[in-house]
Amino acid sequence: MQEALPYKRWDAPPPVPAAASPPTTTAFGSPTVVESLIKGNPVIVIGKRGCFMCHVVRKLLLGLGVNPPIFEIDGDDDLSKGMLVNALISNENKIGEISSSNNNNNKNKDSSYEGKLQFPLVFVGGKLFGGLDKVMATHLSGELVPILKQAGALWL
Template sequence: MTHVLKRLLLCVGVNPPVFEVDDNEEDEARRAGEEVQLPAVFIGGKLFGGLDRVMATHITGELVPILKQAGALWL
């Protein structure tokens, strides 16, 4: 799924940094009771959501304006 998100963001003109989380880190977060949704997308330093939210906002045409507003995209 990370590949899909990265490819989508590259196609709209964003070169996102990718931080890999290994299985042990993910398991630790789950054991601590944290809700973990990976891949997680941060826009403007804030958690935006996962694959579902990014795809939904892209389909509705809202993703590019959100990226522009956050300063992640210059068009």
Template sequence: MGHGVNPVVCEVEEGKEEAAIGELSRTDGGGGGDGGGGGGIQLPAVFVGGKMFGGLDRVMSTHISGELVPVLKDAGALWL
């Protein structure tokens, strides 16, 4: 990928979403990381710097607002 980003992608089979979300909840310590949107963890779940960042809504909103690049830089996940 460009910009030095090397994401890890874990595919979740249909019908196994609940188990994956349960595992993510344990990994995240139950924090949810949904950015205040309620509803807890959603798929796709995005981790930045080893911490739960949120789902697609949070990624898109921070990208549109211009906040995503600084978050990625601070985590050492983006080299520009």
């Protein structure tokens, strides 16, 4: 007979105070760590915790044969969102593609994109590819598989 296992939630460990950590370590939200994660994976998805659109993107990519790492950000965590925005802007990605209401080019990128990020963010080949709408549009047009092959996410 099979035994039912109790549900256990696997949360991240509690944050360590800054005084206790050595000065050479970096937090997950720091721009250098985010950039290294983006550049180290052919496809990566960054989304809010519990976001259904992140689940849809993951299922679509899994159906194509890509198993992307999913990194979730708490919805209330403005600090990690701000660090993510700074990492994206310093990486010179085209962040305007995922902004639904910003079609003009503003000079002050830090303030114009701060509240307009829409998750999930999909990075392909180390560059910002877009959100759910861009992934779905390229999949329906048949362009997504060649892009994933070029990035090294698909082998066949």
